[in-house]
Amino acid sequence: MRLLFRLAFVGYALAILQFAGIGIVFLMSDRLMPYHLAAMGTQWEAMAPGMQTMSLDFMKSAGAGFLMVAVAATFLLIIPYRRGEAWANWALAAILLGEFGLILSRMIDVATNTPGRPVFGPFVALGAITLASFLLSLVSRR
Known part of the structure; x- marks a missing residue:
């Protein structure tokens, strides 16, 4: 069972890195x-400076959210989860899958109601890795 726990740990770590990566890309x-831009039906250069600033600030706020989720999950993974505290698995799943679900719902909304096409593949993989890590961790405790 220790192998399943380690696989879950690695899966959580990969998911956390992906959340952090998205956050850093958005922030930078x-x-x-x-x-x-496709969803908004415009090009960057065609946007008024105020619209550029506000839109970029919204994206950077989302990026900060991704990064803070990654930071919080890192602390949970490294300290209580690694110690084997069962509640940490539930907290990791709640934080990571909660953020995943919220963002996925926004991505679906954009894809359904605008010409914009968010990048679903890697993001859905992130959710699958997180869910698999949660389930592996549950099984490893039996």
Whole structure:
């Protein structure tokens, strides 16, 4: 069972890295992502400076949220989860899958109601890895 616990740990770590990566990309970007611009039906250069600023600030706020989820999950993974405290598995799943579900619902809304096409593949993989890690951790405790 120790192997399952280690696999779950690695899966959680990969999911956390992906959340952090998305957050860093959003925070470091100097313009909106192409699918954001497609959803808005505009090009970056065509946006008024105030719209650029506000839109970029919204994206950076989302990026900060991704990064803070990653930071919180890292602490849970490294300290209580690694110690084998069962509640940490539930907390990790709640934080990571909760953020995943919220963002996925927004991505679906954009894809359904605009010409924008968010990048679903890697994001859905993130959710699958997180869910698999949660389930592996539950099984490893039996």
